[in-house]
Amino acid sequence: MLRTILSTALLISGSCLLAQARMNEAAAKEAVYRVVRHSGLLPNFTVREDEQVRTAVAYIKGHERIIAYDPAFISSILDSARTDLAAVSIMAHEIAHHLLGHTLEPDAVRPGDELACDRYSGFILQRMGATLDATLAAMKIAGDVHGTERHPPRHARLEAIEQGWSEALHLARGDDPVDYRVERDFEHVVRMAGDANTYYVDAEGKLVWFNAHAQPIEFGTCIAQTNGEFRYQLTWQGHRFNVDSRNAIWRQAEHGMPLQVGRMEPYGSGQH
Ligand SMILES: [Zn+2]
Incomplete structure (x- = not known):
C-alpha cells in the first residue's frame, strides 16, 4: 500500500504544483472529522502528511489507525475539482478501509474491498448534502485514489460511488429498500x-x-x-x-x- 504511485496524480500535481496552496494537516483533519461526524463515530484516526505516499493510504501502525496523504496530491485534486468535498471523498474511502477491517491485511489485492470503500464514500457525501457530481469529482480526476494496480477500473468505481450516494438518498427520503432481483445467468x-x-x-x-x-x-x-x-x-x-x-x-x-x-x-x- 505504501509503495503505490499514481501516474495520473503525478501528472496533475506536476503541472500545477507551484500555483496552488498546499493541503495542510488542519484541512485534512477537518475532512476526516466531517466524515466521522456523519458516521456517528469518535474520530480516533491519526491523520498525517507524508510526501512519500504520493496519494493517500490507510494503514495500522502499532495500535494507531493512520491515514496518510501527500499534500500535493490532495491539493491538486482540490484545484481540479473546485470543491473541497473532493478531499472529503478521498478521506472517506480511506476511513472505510479502516472501518471495514481491510487495513488488518495490507498486502491483499481485493477489488471488492475497493468498491466497498468507494460505495461508502458516496454514501457519506450524500449525507453531507453533496450533489452526485461533487461526489464523483475526485474519482473522475484521479481515477485511482491511492494506487493503480490494486484497484478496479474507474467506471466500476464511479458506479460504486453512485450506488452509495443513491442508497443514502433513499434512506433520507424514507424509501423502502430497493428490491434487487438477480436475473443474470x-x-x-x-x-x-x-x-x-x-x-x-x-x-x-x-x-x-x-x-x-x-x-x-x-x-x-x-x-x-x-x-x-x-x-x-x-x-x-x-x-x-x-x-x-x-x-x-x-x-x-x-x-x-x-x-x-x-x-x-x-x-x-x-x-x-
Ligand atoms: Zn482503496
Missing part, C-alpha cells in the same frame, strides 16, 4: 485466496462483484482461450490471471514461477 464462481469476496462470471464473460446490498458491479472480463494450456483468462485493470482445466487460477509472477491465487468453479456445481 452466471457461468462461473470466482474465489481468490485471502479475499472474502465472491465474484461471478456471467454469460457475456463479465466479471461481477455484488456489494452488501446485492447490487452488481462489472469490473473485469473472463475470456475463453482456444489454444494453449489454459481455458480462460481473467482480467481487470492491469491484472491478468489464467484458469487451467482443473479450475485453478494462476497469476504469472513477473519473475519466477506462476502462483495459484484462486479457483474458478462452474456456477451451480454443488456449492449453490
